[in-house]
Amino acid sequence: MLLINPSTYIAGVLFLCLMGFIYWAILRSSVNAATDVLPIVQFFQVFWIPVFFVVPLLTMRSIAGERSNGTLDTLMTTPASRVAVILSKFSGAYLFYILLWALTLGFPIITQKLHPNAAEAGALLDTASITGSFIFLAVSGVLFISIGIMASSVTRSQLVAGMLSFTTLFVVVVGGQQLGNLAESWQAEWLNAIVNYLQIFEHLDDFSRGIIDTRPFFYYTSTGLLLLGLSTLVIEAKA
Amino acid sequence: MEKPPSIRVQNLTRQFGQIYAIQKVTFTVNPGEVVGFLGPNGAGKSTTMRILSGIMSATSGSAWVGGVCVAQNPHEVKRKIGYMPENNPLPDDMRVVEYLRFRARLKEVPSRKLRETVEEAMQICDLARTARRKIIGTLSKGFRQRVGIADALLGNPEVIIMDEPTIGLDPHQIQGIRKLIDNLRGKLTVVLSSHILPEIERSCDRVIIINRGRIVAAGTSSELREEFLPGNRFTAELEGSPDLVPLALKDSGIDGAVVESNELNGGRHRMVIRLQSDAVKGADLIRALGKREGFLLMSLASSEPTLEEIFLAATKRSWEETIDKKPADASEPKAAAVI
Numbered sequence: 001m002l003l004i005n006p007s008t009y010i011a012g013v014l015f016l017c018l019m020g021f022i023y024w025a026i027l028r029s030s031v032n033a034a035t036d037v038l039p040i041v042q043f044f045q046v047f048w049i050p051v052f053f054v055v056p057l058l059t060m061r062s063i064a065g066e067r068s069n070g071t072l073d074t075l076m077t078t079p080a081s082r083v084a085v086i087l088s089k090f091s092g093a094y095l096f097y098i099l100l101w102a103l104t105l106g107f108p109i110i111t112q113k114l115h116p117n118a119a120e121a122g123a124l125l126d127t128a129s130i131t132g133s134f135i136f137l138a139v140s141g142v143l144f145i146s147i148g149i150m151a152s153s154v155t156r157s158q159l160v161a162g163m164l165s166f167t168t169l170f171v172v173v174v175g176g177q178q179l180g181n182l183a184e185s186w187q188a189e190w191l192n193a194i195v196n197y198l199q200i201f202e203h204l205d206d207f208s209r210g211i212i213d214t215r216p217f218f219y220y221t222s223t224g225l226l227l228l229g230l231s232t233l234v235i236e237a238k239a
Numbered sequence: 240m241e242k243p244p245s246i247r248v249q250n251l252t253r254q255f256g257q258i259y260a261i262q263k264v265t266f267t268v269n270p271g272e273v274v275g276f277l278g279p280n281g282a283g284k285s286t287t288m289r290i291l292s293g294i295m296s297a298t299s300g301s302a303w304v305g306g307v308c309v310a311q312n313p314h315e316v317k318r319k320i321g322y323m324p325e326n327n328p329l330p331d332d333m334r335v336v337e338y339l340r341f342r343a344r345l346k347e348v349p350s351r352k353l354r355e356t357v358e359e360a361m362q363i364c365d366l367a368r369t370a371r372r373k374i375i376g377t378l379s380k381g382f383r384q385r386v387g388i389a390d391a392l393l394g395n396p397e398v399i400i401m402d403e404p405t406i407g408l409d410p411h412q413i414q415g416i417r418k419l420i421d422n423l424r425g426k427l428t429v430v431l432s433s434h435i436l437p438e439i440e441r442s443c444d445r446v447i448i449i450n451r452g453r454i455v456a457a458g459t460s461s462e463l464r465e466e467f468l469p470g471n472r473f474t475a476e477l478e479g480s481p482d483l484v485p486l487a488l489k490d491s492g493i494d495g496a497v498v499e500s501n502e503l504n505g506g507r508h509r510m511v512i513r514l515q516s517d518a519v520k521g522a523d524l525i526r527a528l529g530k531r532e533g534f535l536l537m538s539l540a541s542s543e544p545t546l547e548e549i550f551l552a553a554t555k556r557s558w559e560e561t562i563d564k565k566p567a568d569a570s571e572p573k574a575a576a577v578i
Contacts (some may be wrong), residue, residue, distance in 0.1 A: 004332045070328025074390070077292045077322040078345040079314055 002062070002092045011057035015050050015100050022046055023107040038126050040108055041208045044133040045201075048173045050100075051144055052166060058096060059148025060162035062089040063235065067156040072235070086149065086232045094145045101137050105130070128210045136207035139220045140200065144169060146224035146231075153231040154238075176200050243306035245270045245398050245428035246291065251300035253286050260286040261452040263300070268445075270397070271425045275443035276432035277550055283452040284432040285325055288400050291430075292322040305397045318347070321391030325402040327384055331376030335366060335386055338375060339393065346394030360389040364419060381412035388419060399423065401431040405438055417442050440546040448553045456553040460546055467552040468544040471514040472498075473524060479534025481508040488512070491527035493519055511542065 002008050026042045029035075035042075063086075066072040075085060108124040151165035152158075176198040183195040196202065203216040246268040253260045261283035268274050278284045289295040291302055293313040302309040305319045330338065339357045348356045361367040364385040370378060375386060384404060391399050404420075405413045420442045423429055433439050439446060440460055448456040448463075456463050477484070481500050488495045495514040502508055512524070521541060528536045544552075 004330075006332075069330070070324060070326060071330055073289075073294055073324045074322070074328060074342075075345070076294045077317055077320065077324075078342070079317045079347050080345050081314070 002058070002096060005061065007061065008058065008096065011054055012096075012100055014057075015054045016103060018050060019043075019104050020107060022049070023104070023111075027111065038129060039124065040126060041129050041133070043104075043107075044129075044137070044208060045204065047137060047140075047204065048200075051173065052169055054097065054100065055144045055148045055169060056151075056162040056165040058093045059089075059145060059152050059165060060158045061152070062093060062149055063152040063231070064155050064158045064161040065152075068158070076235075082232045082236050085235065086153070086228055090145060090149050090228055093148065094141055097141050097145055098138060101134070101141075129208045132207040132210045132212070133204070135212060136204050136216075139217055140203070142224035143172070143220040143227075146227040147172065150227040150231045150234075153234045173200050242270055243303070244268060245272070245305060246430065247303040248287070248291070249301050251287065251290060251302055252298050253283075253290060253295070254298040259452050261290075261449075264449070264452070264454055266447055266454060266457055268398075268428055268430060270428055272445060273420060273424050273429045273431070273443045275439035275446045276430060276449065277436070277439060277446055277546075278432070278449040279554060282449045284449055285402055286452075287449070288322070288402050288430070288432065289324075292320050292400055293317050294322075318394070319397045321393065321396035321399040323387045323391045323399075323401040323404060326406075327387035327404075329375045329383060329386060331374070333375055334372050335375060335378070336361070336371050338386065339389055342390050343393045348394055356393060356395075360392045363392060363422065364389040365415070380407050381409070381415065384408060384412070384416060385419075388416070392423075396427070398428045398430065401429070403433060404431055405433055413438060436546040436550060446546065448550060450554045455556065456549075460549070463546075463549045463553070464544055467549050467556070468513075470495075471517055471519060472542045472544060473512045473514070473521065474509065474540050474542040475512055475524075475528065475536060476503070476507060476509050476538040477528070477534045477536050478505075478507050481510060481534065483531055483533045484510065484512070484528065487528055487531035490531065491523075493523065493527055495519070507537065 023039070023043050026039050030039050030042075063072065066075060076082075112124050147168045148161075148165040151168060152161040155161050155164070176195075177200070179195045180199045180202070183192050197215060197219060203213070206213055206216075244267045246266075248264055248266050251264040252262050264283070264287055276284050276287070286295065290297050291304060291309065293309055293316050296310065304316045307315045307319065309316050333341070336357065339360060340353060343353050343356050344350075358367065361371065366382070366385055366389055370382050370386075373382075375383065378386065388399075388401065388404065391401065405416050408416065417438060420429060420431070424444075431439075431442070445459055446457070446463060447454060456466065458466070475484075481497070484497055493514060494516060495512050497510050498513045499511040500508055501510070514524070521539060525536065525539055528534075528539070
């Protein structure tokens with residue numbers, strides 16, 4: 001249903017417009033004031049802006065829409081298992097999310113075509129940072145999309161699902177950082193370690209520098225899978 | 240080896256909190272039968288159908304579809320069932336043929352048979368020529384129902400369950416759906432619920448009436464007639480005093496009673512006379528009513544009670560039974576009020 005629905009494409013266009021604008025703004029500021037950070041790294045640092053609206057837009061309809069329309073009932077009468085239903089909803093949204101991010105690579109490519117001088121300096125397309133950032137987006141996407149799917153599975157209202165996933169994403173992304181700020185004043189070493197584990201921005205920094213740590217991998221995929229498992233149980237009980 | 244019944248339901252109960260949606264429902268549907276499920280709103284029809292199709296689980300009791308237990312092997316049961324839920328939900332953005340292909344894939348139709356299966360279902364439901372590439376959201380209600388039925392037919396199910404397939408349709412469309420169901424008779428087992436009682440009477444071999452979560456009657460329409468509205472019924476139209484009719488019957492030794500009487504224009508009355516014995520024919524009645532002075536018999540016609548009347552009688556009886564039971568466990572003043 002995701003690919004035949006106009007709202008998916010609207011979300012896609014909005015995402016690309018916003019990201020194009022952000023990329024342009026970053027390039028402008030880089031021209032005006034010299035900085036050590038590459039434009040593409042700065043660009044991926046604001047990943048949370050589109051996450052807050054694209055993830056709810058892509059996922060809120062997935063199960064809540066089917067439930068309010070009644071098509072979840074017809075889906076449940078086919079031999080497809082609940083796990084298959086949730087996984088296919090997840091993979092549809094996830095692949096589309098990754099595709100949207102992949103399309104943003106067009107921005108540096110276009111800039112390179114228009115300004116070959118910048119390209120010679122290797123400032124636009126730095127393979128290491130791009131690969132690292134993309135691995136981060138792909139892995140964190142598992143958690144973000146799972147949050148959206150979970151929010152969509154607990155209600156029949158798409159609006160509620162959207163609000164729920166937006167709030168949860170906000171808590172996960174911003175809350176982690178705030179906890180990190182708080183934790184600096186704490187004495188307990190082990191508590192700091194746990195809080196650091198939840199710092200999404202720290203993870204991005206590591207990844208974009210080419211440090212691929214297994215801990216964030218574990219954090220995103222295990223929490224994501226847990227949420228998908230819970231969604232399966234929810235639709236099992238609330239079909 | 241004898242084929243198992245298509246559907247066997249035993250003591251099925253579903254509870255929502257303190258409320259029983261269905262309570263100890265038991266019935267059997269044989270292969271190739273078309274069975275109508277009747278009941279007022281909230282009687283438990285949809286709940287029973289949802290349990291049978293594996294969407295919902297029962298609180299207690301068992302159900303088998305094609306010999307497979309729904310609770311133990313829901314996956315297998317879903318392969319045997321084509322289900323069309325109430326209000327027939329469909330995705331509005333898809334084209335008919337796309338949707339049916341998608342559904343056929345979900346129902347595990349092998350890809351080399353996909354085209355053929357979808358084509359066949361569209362042919363049966365008369366969708367192939369007119370609505371094949373139309374977007375579902377733009378279809379009329381009648382066509383939407385056909386798409387729902389075509390979907391239920393995909394994957395070669397043994398049993399088709401349709402919840403209110405004729406709701407909101409005009410008489411032409413209802414006739415179309417009825418023909419469609421007639422075409423399926425003998426090939427598949429069909430269970431359908433409806434509020435349009437003449438439709439059920441014409442389409443179904445057997446009727447199950449459910450009220451307040453319990454089965455109150457089951458059988459063919461003639462069996463139900465016999466049980467709930469026994470005797471021979473006639474509709475008479477006469478001019479004059481209707482009060483003399485019972486006397487006229489008594490004088491001629493006919494055991495009968497006037498069950499309904501309505502005044503028409505010009506001093507005429509139309510009444511329904513119920514005779515206890517099947518031996519008394521129309522001619523005897525004409526003779527008996529013709530002899531008596533004080534009224535003039537204008538017309539007499541034998542009238543069979545419609546399913547609607549049977550339905551009303553059956554549901555009324557079940558209401559009375561539950562009300563009769565209530566005073567025992569209700570508080571005193573409430574019981575007095577009921578009596």
